Amino acid sequence: MSSEQPRRRSGVLLHPSSLPGDGGIGELGTEAHRWVAFMEAAGLGTWQMLPLGPTGYGDSPYQSFSTFAGNPLLISLDSLDEAGCLPEALSENRERYGEGAVDFGRLIPAKLASLRQSAEFFQKQSPSALRTAYRDFCDHNACWLDDYAEFMAVKDLHQGSSWVEWNKNLRDRDEHALLLFRKEFQAEIEIFKIWQFFFFQQWDQVHRLASQAGIEIIGDIPFFVAHDSADVWAHPELYHLDKSGRSTVVAGVPPDIFSPTGQRWGNPLYRWDVLKAEGYQWWIERIMHTLKMVDVVRLDHFRGFEAYWEVPAASPTAELGEWVPGPGDDFFEALEQRVGRLPIIAEDLGLITPPVIALRDQFELPGMKVLFFAFTGDPDHAYLPHNYTSRFVVYTGTHDNNTALGWYEDADESVRDFCRRYLATDARDIAWDFIRAAWSSVADRAIAPLQDFLSLGSEARMNFPGRAEGNWSWRVHPDQLDQALVDRIRSMNALYSRLRT
Secondary structure, eight states, rough: OOOOOOEEEEEEEOGGSSSSSSSSSSSSHHHHHHHHHHHHOOOEEEOOOOOOSSSSSGGGGTSBBBBBSGGGGOHHHHHHHHTTOHHHHHSSSSOOOOOOOOHHHHHHHHHHHHHHHHHHHHHHOOOOOHHHHHHHHHHHHHHHHHHHHHHHHHHHHTTTGGGEEEEEHHHHTHHHHHHHHHHHHHHHHHHHHHHHHHHHHHHHHHHHHHHHHOOEEEEEEEESOSSHHHHHHHOOBBBBBTTTTTSSEEEEEEEOOTTTTTTEEEOBOOOHHHHHHTHHHHHHHHHHHHHHSEEEEEEEEEEGGGGEEEETTTSSSTTEEEEEOOEEEEEEEEHHHHHSOOOOEOOOSOOHHHHHHHHHTTTTTTEEEGGGGGSSSOOOOOHHHHHHHHSSSSSSSSSSSSOOOHHHSOOHHHHHHEEEEEEEHSSSHHHHHHHHHHHHOOOOOEEEEEEHHTTTTTGEEEOOOOOSOOSOOOOOOGGGHHHHHHHHHHHHHHHTTTOOO
16 A cells, blocks of 8 residues: 655535536536636646436435436537537527526426437437447446446336336346347437437546646545446345345434434445455446546545444334444455555545544545534544644535535534634634635645635535435536636645645
8 A cells, every 4th residue: 555645735626517507507518628727727636526427316416327327417518519419400499598506307308308319310410430439438338338228218118217116027137028128229228328428528528638737536436326226226136125126224324413313315235245255346346437537536425334324124214223344444455456556535424433444544545524513522623623634635515514604604603603713713704714724734635615715605505415305506607717716716725835736
C-alpha cells in the first residue's frame, strides 16, 4: 500500500443534473464543458458528484436501475444534433424548458420520447463512423449492457412494474423465454443500448476535458443496490431472495435519538459467502467500471463493509434488525490485487465503531469530515478542524444536508453561538466562513456544495432524507457563475495553498 498523500486540493460538490441549460435538467453537453472551464478558471481541482446511473423511484441517484449504466436524462440533445444523431424535425423543433428546477414529472416522458426518436434515427441514418463506434461499445460492455437493455425492455413491456411482478418465465430468466423475447423485441432492446452509447460518448468527452484541465472527478458508489434493478434481476444468486425474487432480509440502520424505529431502507442484502467464493468478481467489476468513468470513488456507507444492519423483510421498521459482519479486509485485499492503490474515499459518517475506523486506516483510505456536525459538541469533537489529520476530505456539507446558510438559520442558538465563537465571525457571511474553515484545515481535500459558494439558503437544498418527493431538482442559473465568483474562489484557493496548477 502506498503512503503517498495527494497534494492539497479544493473542489465542488455538484451533480450534473444541477448544471444550467434550457433542456429541463443539467446535461453532458455545452454547459458541462463550460462548467469545467469555470472550475479551471477558479483554480479548483476536484469535481465531486452523485451516482450517475439511471434513476428509478423518487428520481434518486441512489436508487438506480443499474449500477453500471448511465442516466439517459443527462444526455444532451444539442450534442446529439451536432453529431448528426437527431432527425430533422426534432432538430428544428424540440421543447425548451428554461433555467428552473428540474420538473421530473414533465421532463421524463418528453425527454425519453425525444431520445427514442434519436435512437430510431441512429439505427437508420447515423454516420458510419458512429455505427462502428457503437458496435465496439456494445462489444466492450456486453458483460452488463445486454442484461441492462433487456431488463429495461422487459420493464417497459410490463408498464414499468418491478421485475418480481413480471411474467414468471421472464422474471426467473428462463433461457427459452429470453430467447423469444430477444427475437421479438430486438429493436426495443437496441434503443436502450443506443442510449447508453450516447451517454458514454458525451460523458467521456466531459471526463477528458476535466483531465486535460487537471481536474479530478470523484464519483459515488452506493453500498447497496436497488432491488428493482438489472443488477439483482441478472444476478439473484448474489442476494438474499426467496424463490419469487423478493428479499428475505433488507438493509437499514438501527434506532437512534433521531429515529426511534430506525430506518428501513429496503435494499436487498448481499450473500457475501457467494461473492467471496467468486473472488468478489461482481463488486470488483463494479468498482473498476466506475474508475473508468471517474478518477476517485467515494464508497457510500463504508461501514457496511465491516458490519451492516440486517432487517427481516417482513418487519415494517428497522427495530428488529441485527448487526451482521461484512466482508472486511478480505474484500479490500482482493480489490487491491486487481486495482493496485485504492483511489477510494470512505464515507464514514453515522454510527462508526473502532473496527470500522481500523478497516479504513488499514488500507489508508481518506475518511470524511462534515463541518455542520462539528458544533453540536465540545472542543474535542472529531469534526472540528483543529482535531483533523491530513488524510481526510472536509466538507462544509453534503447532498443530504441543508446548505450552510440554511443550517445556520435552523440551528439552536447555543449551536450558533459555538459556531460563531469557533469561526470568529458575526455570521453575516456564514457560508464563506464555513468554506474558509474547510480550506484552511490540514485536510488533503476541501469540498463545498456549489450552493454554499453561492450563499444560498434552504430553498437550494438537494435532498431531504426520508422525504419521498421533491428532491434532486435544484439547478444553478448561469448568471450565478460569474467572474466575481471565479475571482473569490481562486483567491481562497491561493490563500490556503489549494490552487490547482
